[in-house]
Amino acid sequence: MSQTTITFWGAAGQVTGSCHLVESHGRRILLDAGLFQGRRQESHRLNAETPFDPRQLDAVILSHAHIDHSGRLPLLAKRGFDGPIHATPATRDLCAVMLADSAHIQESDFRYLQKRGRAGAEAEPLYTAADALKVQELMHAHPYGRSFHVDGTGYTASFTDAGHILGSASVALQGDRDGDPRIVFSGDIGRWEQPIIRDPSAPRGPIDALIIESTYALRSHGTVRSASEMLGEIVRRVARRGGKILIPSFALGRTQELVYALHELLREDAIPDIPIYIDSPLAFAATDVFRMHPEIFDRTEPLVREEAHLLDHPNVHYIRDVADSKRLNGLGGPAVIIAASGMMESGRILHHLINHGDSPKNAIVIVGFQAEHTLGRRILEGRDPVRIYGEERHIGAEVITINGYSAHADKDELRRWLRDLGRPVHRAFCVHGEPDSLEAMKKILEEEGVPRVDVPTHGETFEI
Numbered sequence: 001m002s003q004t005t006i007t008f009w010g011a012a013g014q015v016t017g018s019c020h021l022v023e024s025h026g027r028r029i030l031l032d033a034g035l036f037q038g039r040r041q042e043s044h045r046l047n048a049e050t051p052f053d054p055r056q057l058d059a060v061i062l063s064h065a066h067i068d069h070s071g072r073l074p075l076l077a078k079r080g081f082d083g084p085i086h087a088t089p090a091t092r093d094l095c096a097v098m099l100a101d102s103a104h105i106q107e108s109d110f111r112y113l114q115k116r117g118r119a120g121a122e123a124e125p126l127y128t129a130a131d132a133l134k135v136q137e138l139m140h141a142h143p144y145g146r147s148f149h150v151d152g153t154g155y156t157a158s159f160t161d162a163g164h165i166l167g168s169a170s171v172a173l174q175g176d177r178d179g180d181p182r183i184v185f186s187g188d189i190g191r192w193e194q195p196i197i198r199d200p201s202a203p204r205g206p207i208d209a210l211i212i213e214s215t216y217a218l219r220s221h222g223t224v225r226s227a228s229e230m231l232g233e234i235v236r237r238v239a240r241r242g243g244k245i246l247i248p249s250f251a252l253g254r255t256q257e258l259v260y261a262l263h264e265l266l267r268e269d270a271i272p273d274i275p276i277y278i279d280s281p282l283a284f285a286a287t288d289v290f291r292m293h294p295e296i297f298d299r300t301e302p303l304v305r306e307e308a309h310l311l312d313h314p315n316v317h318y319i320r321d322v323a324d325s326k327r328l329n330g331l332g333g334p335a336v337i338i339a340a341s342g343m344m345e346s347g348r349i350l351h352h353l354i355n356h357g358d359s360p361k362n363a364i365v366i367v368g369f370q371a372e373h374t375l376g377r378r379i380l381e382g383r384d385p386v387r388i389y390g391e392e393r394h395i396g397a398e399v400i401t402i403n404g405y406s407a408h409a410d411k412d413e414l415r416r417w418l419r420d421l422g423r424p425v426h427r428a429f430c431v432h433g434e435p436d437s438l439e440a441m442k443k444i445l446e447e448e449g450v451p452r453v454d455v456p457t458h459g460e461t462f463e464i
């Protein structure tokens, strides 16, 4: 009988909260420790519980810095985890800014609600900036393609570029005992021809258990090029009527991709000469991490080769101070405002929605995935009014979705990744998707010849 089990403690039956526990011969390795996002009370409950003892964990392997994969690491540190956290160098550096920001947002949202007498238990911060700092002390960085020992566990691991965001990785995990399974965790799989980021490369070798994301197993995205053309068309049209273009965006990844696209459009004179505000201290810091890691940029792209200052342009203004952000409330004339959070759950985008979301002159451009029960999803579905900070707000702005900017592989790209993957794949687990996408991913895997495919539920354990 195999001595190895996997328990799915997040992103099981849903997208967020990525967290999978591998237990083998009394050793425990956690793949990701992400935050749940969505309905406040339910996600707070899921985030606050640690269904295993963090002190009993031997190591964490982190696929990438997105908060739905990394955002519970500070909570683990707060609750006594002090083992190594293995990640790529860019993921380590991005986590320094992402996790500090996650702590900061929780603390400031709590204070905001407290002032208004609306701070329930579900608004209480899960951890502080000091807990986020502890995480950085535990980080061990490993470049792509180089195996490393997961100390004390008898496992060796290696990262390949998942092509999703800067530093994102798929993980291959191999035990050194006879009969130990080889486990591959896809992390979030990116797209081919995404700007800045290299194309996804799947791990090689036979696989006993594959844990694979399913976000867009049902969808076909437009191409990155068509997304950029659509963005250009929207900016031209809304600027002509004097409106503002609000783009809620993940500070990490999507924002840099948008800056890159707008930079290209400005270079080609395809959009008018209007200011572009990146209203996010986190995006400012994350962009700095991009500047630190050109070694993993995709140098097959002309803009990457020709432009030393890829993420800078005279029209692009990075805003850090709250006072400068508030000044945007009274801003006259057309402008692009990019602000976090990507699913409009928190952050400065909420203030821009309050100030600019009601005018039909303006546009809200949705460029990222909107999970169920988030404000972003409600606005995407055309709900009006919506609740922001507990108050009903009218949404009069035009709401437009651009799909091509997804950082996630679509159904054809997921299949392409699978075909690149080492063989044979004995069994697979579909995670990180809404129920119908998980079923669609299961079907793709079966069509690609994987004999046994499961869709785990939250907390379900499998022997492998």
Ligand SMILES: [Zn+2]
Pocket: 064, 066, 069, 164, 188
């Ligand atoms: Zn991600």
Ligand SMILES: [Zn+2]
Pocket: 015, 018, 066, 068, 069, 188, 432
């Ligand atoms: Zn994810």
